[in-house]
Amino acid sequence: MRIGNLPNAIVLPLLTIAFFGTAFLSMAWGQIDIPTENILALLCQSMGLPFLSEIPVTPEQEAVLFHIRLPRTLVGLMVGAGLGTSGVVMQGIFSNPLADPGVIGVSSGAAVGAVAAIAFGLSDTSLLALPLSALCGALAAVTLTVFLAMRQGKVPMMTLLLAGVVVGMLLGAVTAGILTVLNEQKIHQYLFWTIGGLDYRRWDHVMMGAGPILAGIVVMLLMARHLNILVLGDVEAKAVGMPVARYRLGLLAVASLVTATGVCISGNIGFVGLVVPHMMRLIVGPDHRRLLPSSLLAGGTFLVFCDAVGRVIAYPTEVRVGIMTAFIGTPYFLWLLRRSRNAMQ
Amino acid sequence: MNDVVLAAERLAAGYQKDKAILTNVSFTVRQGEMVGLIGPNGAGKSTLLKTLRGILEPLTGQVEIEGRETSALSNREFARKVAYLQQNIEISFDYSAREIVMTGRYPHLRWWEKERGEDAQIVDACMAYTGVRDLAERPIHTISGGQRQRVLLAKVLAQQTPLLFLDEPATGLDIFYQEEIFRFCRELSDRGKTVLMVVHELALAAKFCSRLMLVGEGRIISDGPPSTVMTSGNLSRCYGVPVRVVQNPLTGSAEVFTEPPPDDGRRALLLGTILGRGEE
Numbered sequence: 001m002r003i004g005n006l007p008n009a010i011v012l013p014l015l016t017i018a019f020f021g022t023a024f025l026s027m028a029w030g031q032i033d034i035p036t037e038n039i040l041a042l043l044c045q046s047m048g049l050p051f052l053s054e055i056p057v058t059p060e061q062e063a064v065l066f067h068i069r070l071p072r073t074l075v076g077l078m079v080g081a082g083l084g085t086s087g088v089v090m091q092g093i094f095s096n097p098l099a100d101p102g103v104i105g106v107s108s109g110a111a112v113g114a115v116a117a118i119a120f121g122l123s124d125t126s127l128l129a130l131p132l133s134a135l136c137g138a139l140a141a142v143t144l145t146v147f148l149a150m151r152q153g154k155v156p157m158m159t160l161l162l163a164g165v166v167v168g169m170l171l172g173a174v175t176a177g178i179l180t181v182l183n184e185q186k187i188h189q190y191l192f193w194t195i196g197g198l199d200y201r202r203w204d205h206v207m208m209g210a211g212p213i214l215a216g217i218v219v220m221l222l223m224a225r226h227l228n229i230l231v232l233g234d235v236e237a238k239a240v241g242m243p244v245a246r247y248r249l250g251l252l253a254v255a256s257l258v259t260a261t262g263v264c265i266s267g268n269i270g271f272v273g274l275v276v277p278h279m280m281r282l283i284v285g286p287d288h289r290r291l292l293p294s295s296l297l298a299g300g301t302f303l304v305f306c307d308a309v310g311r312v313i314a315y316p317t318e319v320r321v322g323i324m325t326a327f328i329g330t331p332y333f334l335w336l337l338r339r340s341r342n343a344m345q
Numbered sequence: 346m347n348d349v350v351l352a353a354e355r356l357a358a359g360y361q362k363d364k365a366i367l368t369n370v371s372f373t374v375r376q377g378e379m380v381g382l383i384g385p386n387g388a389g390k391s392t393l394l395k396t397l398r399g400i401l402e403p404l405t406g407q408v409e410i411e412g413r414e415t416s417a418l419s420n421r422e423f424a425r426k427v428a429y430l431q432q433n434i435e436i437s438f439d440y441s442a443r444e445i446v447m448t449g450r451y452p453h454l455r456w457w458e459k460e461r462g463e464d465a466q467i468v469d470a471c472m473a474y475t476g477v478r479d480l481a482e483r484p485i486h487t488i489s490g491g492q493r494q495r496v497l498l499a500k501v502l503a504q505q506t507p508l509l510f511l512d513e514p515a516t517g518l519d520i521f522y523q524e525e526i527f528r529f530c531r532e533l534s535d536r537g538k539t540v541l542m543v544v545h546e547l548a549l550a551a552k553f554c555s556r557l558m559l560v561g562e563g564r565i566i567s568d569g570p571p572s573t574v575m576t577s578g579n580l581s582r583c584y585g586v587p588v589r590v591v592q593n594p595l596t597g598s599a600e601v602f603t604e605p606p607p608d609d610g611r612r613a614l615l616l617g618t619i620l621g622r623g624e625e
Binding site: 239241 | 398399400419425429431436437448457459
């Protein structure tokens with residue numbers, strides 16, 4: 001059910017403005033406030049543009065912006081956009097509005113990878129060891145799920161969903177098993193990862209995530225018209241000439257890779273992939289050619305906004321973004337649901 | 346004489362390899378025929394239609410459409426020859442009627458192409474023909490059953506195929522919508538479209554179809570014009586109950602009745618229990 005009367009021609013520009021506006025907010029807010037004009041001046045100077053050179057900026061501001069806030073914001077935008085789009089794709093593939101990117105074992109696989117990296121002390125050797133290990137775990141889990149569900153070269157969707165649940169439970173047990181033999185400091189490290197956060201994200205994280213996430217998003221956007229057909233179900237899609245299995249597995253692979261990469265560089269952030277697509281479907285309708293770009297923008301905006309609010313709401317401590325998404329997202333989502341129910345009556 | 350557009354050869358159909366529902370089915374259909382598949386529930390009418398469309402693989406035998414074996418057709422080519430309307434489509438997301446009809450244009454586009462003005466015109470024409478142009482922007486979930494079926498009919502028409510396969514397109518609709526769907530099909534087949542439909546409404550099938558196939562006992566029991574297929578003997582044998590077919594002198598069309606099976610006295614006892622008067 002659609003709500004509101006916002007014409008689609010306005011929604012995308014509005015979301016774009018919100019996307020960049022929130023990015024600015026995220027760069028300005030924190031323990032040190034950096035005024036907007038200083039951010040602009042710093043960005044212009046770093047790119048060699050001849051604007052705003054008269055505004056004085058301190059080396060401290062420069063360091064905070066380039067080494068802390070900019071990578072943090074970029075990771076947030078990327079991960080949020082990736083989770084938003086792959087959430088749409090997962091819900092489309094399964095023709096089920098309750099599917100989320102973690103549904104076929106991505107999150108639980110990443111958790112096993114992460115806990116293994118922590119247990120073997122790999123995470124202390126390099127900043128990227130934990131995310132890379134988590135990525136391997138996630139991809140292995142998805143492969144296992146698909147393999148379990150495969151029958152004579154076909155992958156029935158219901159079986160795939162159930163296989164995902166089973167693999168998730170199994171890997172959850174593996175994670176729990178490893179955790180019981182870890183010391184307190186390592187358990188704490190895992191707990192921190194599992195909540196999901198954008199703090200201490202460096203350019204390394206940006207570099208690691210950019211390739212798979214951006215490429216995956218482009219592929220998903222290109223497939224928008226085909227997703228419109230796929231969500232009508234196997235028979236309907238086949239009846240209009242779609243090679244269903246090929247498209248479905250291809251999109252599943254892309255969405256899983258994007259989600260896995262996102263989870264690995266920022267930890268488990270559950271809420272975005274499930275709820276942002278829902279919110280956008282209520283606002284722009286189910287056509288994927290509008291739904292995918294708007295979920296991309298809304299996902300990035302939402303995640304970075306939650307992160308920025310989390311930084312200032314309980315100053316001087318930070319509330320991690322994985323907690324903020326649920327606290328901010330739930331009431332908004334409930335409000336949307338109520339409105340859509342009223343609109344239906 | 347018109348050309349053969351559809352041929353089934355020694356076809357076996359079913360969901361599992363070792364459990365064929367239909368075996369050794371062979372027939373040909375010529376262009377412009379309107380064929381009704383009739384028969385009792387579970388006889389395999391829908392299974393046959395799905396197998397002809399390639400939704401189910403033939404267990405044995407083959408299907409030819411316009412002279413080409415269907416196993417050699419790509420998904421896209423197949424969808425440009427045959428449009429298929431399935432029974433009970435569930436649509437999980439709330440597309441508008443127009444968006445649903447537009448999916449019929451999918452096989453005419455390459456994967457990178459988007460719909461052009463020409464596609465929009467075809468969609469508009471199809472919706473106008475089935476009388477749902479006014480509902481174009483309405484979400485499909487808010488549309489009543491009869492209107493929804495008109496939207497789905499517009500979708501398969503937008504596919505612009507020489508053949509049209511419909512699985513129970515009129516079941517569960519008001520009498521007016523039922524007759525209308527048959528009238529549309531008749532008009533289209535008179536203009537050269539070939540229509541194959543699974544039908545439960547025997548009287549309507551007899552009135553509108555140019556040819557009927559009676560499916561039962563794992564094969565096609567009778568095949569021909571309605572007057573030769575819809576006989577009391579054929580139907581009684583196939584449905585397993587006494588059926589009478591009477592020509593209504595007023596309308597000139599066939600009417601079908603069943604007669605109650607003989608009562609051995611047990612029914613009165615059962616009724617007593619059901620109505621809660623067992624003690625009386």
